[in-house]
Amino acid sequence: xxxxxxxxxxxxxxxxxxxxxxxxxxxxxxxxxxxxxxxxxxxxxxxxxxxxxxxxxxxxx
Amino acid sequence: xxxxxxxxxxxxxxxxxxxxxxxxxxxxxxxxxxxxxxxxxxxxxxxxxxxxxxxxxxxxxxxxxxxxxxxxxxxxxxxxxxxxxxxxxxxxxxxxxxxxxxxxxxxxxxxxxxxxxxxxxxxxxxxxxxxxxxxxxxxxxxxxxxxxxxxxxxxxxxxxxxxxxxxxxxxxxxxxxxxxxxxxxxxxxxxxxxxxxxxxxxxxxxxxxxxxxxxxxxxxxxxxxxxxxxxxxxxxxxxxxxxxxxxxxx
Numbered sequence: 001x002x003x004x005x006x007x008x009x010x011x012x013x014x015x016x017x018x019x020x021x022x023x024x025x026x027x028x029x030x031x032x033x034x035x036x037x038x039x040x041x042x043x044x045x046x047x048x049x050x051x052x053x054x055x056x057x058x059x060x061x
Numbered sequence: 062x063x064x065x066x067x068x069x070x071x072x073x074x075x076x077x078x079x080x081x082x083x084x085x086x087x088x089x090x091x092x093x094x095x096x097x098x099x100x101x102x103x104x105x106x107x108x109x110x111x112x113x114x115x116x117x118x119x120x121x122x123x124x125x126x127x128x129x130x131x132x133x134x135x136x137x138x139x140x141x142x143x144x145x146x147x148x149x150x151x152x153x154x155x156x157x158x159x160x161x162x163x164x165x166x167x168x169x170x171x172x173x174x175x176x177x178x179x180x181x182x183x184x185x186x187x188x189x190x191x192x193x194x195x196x197x198x199x200x201x202x203x204x205x206x207x208x209x210x211x212x213x214x215x216x217x218x219x220x221x222x223x224x225x226x227x228x229x230x231x232x233x234x235x236x237x238x239x240x241x242x243x244x245x246x247x248x249x250x251x252x253x254x255x256x257x258x259x260x261x262x263x264x265x266x267x268x269x270x271x272x273x274x275x276x277x278x279x280x281x282x283x284x285x286x287x288x289x290x291x292x293x294x295x296x297x298x299x300x301x302x303x304x305x306x307x308x309x310x311x
Binding site for chain 1: 107111116121122123125126129130133168169172173175176179180183184186187285288289292293295296297298299300302303304305306308309311
């Protein structure tokens with residue numbers, strides 16, 4: 001590297017490292033968002049079902 | 062008549078894209094391809110930058126830092142401009158997807174702004190004899206990093222996502238004045254940083270043996286950015302989707 005190895009390799013290495021972290025963080029964030037969205041959907045479905053059951057019980061008796 | 066038809070086609074596309082499930086599936090279909098193309102181009106560009114291109118007549122092998130520094134710098138400004146445009150669209154038309162895109166730009170943009178500063182520092186030391194100088198180019202690029210971080214910090218300070226979108230969106234739009242300042246800083250002020258050699262009105266002042274790997278690398282970085290942006294936007298969509306049955310099918 002003609003005396004510049006100390007500067008060239010770290011700049012390539014750092015770039016690779018930060019891009020890998022960006023790649024990993026983006027995937028992780030999407031996965032966690034998917035978990036949150038599914039949990040939220042499930043809990044709202046459950047609440048809706050509970051409301052429907054209560055209404056059925058009230059009208060039934 | 063033809064013009065009206067074209068507009069309809071465009072507006073239909075525009076509204077379709079603004080729909081969360083449609084965009085989510087569209088992103089899921091194309092993001093992997095972008096990732097693959099990015100990997101290929103960056104591999105080619107790295108080989109070009111480290112092996113096939115010749116050492117510079119002045120900078121010797123130190124010039125090889127250019128192949129990661131310039132694409133990072135291009136992305137840092139492109140990411141900010143895209144973030145500001147998306148935030149502006151969100152503020153004007155109240156499109157939630159636009160806010161999701163803006164929020165996704167920030168961390169990726171911040172990462173590449175950091176890389177620009179770090180690789181620039183590693184290049185400056187052997188060439189100029191200093192890691193850092195408060196000249197116009199470097200100071201305005203550092204300001205860009207602070208704008209990205211400020212945008213992210215501001216978002217985090219709100220518990221209400223709609224409010225975070227609006228207020229941080231205004232910061233993003235106002236901060237965009239810094240982008241032309243970065244670009245023209247080397248012309249407006251007497252800087253240590255060299256002026257542009259690729260984006261000039263006349264011919265680029267760089268030999269094809271270096272220009273080709275540089276452009277390949279820049280295209281590869283841009284594809285990587287697009288991949289990361291789509292993936293992050295998918296996440297932001299999921300966090301904004303309320304009562305969304307389509308989430309159950311994922």
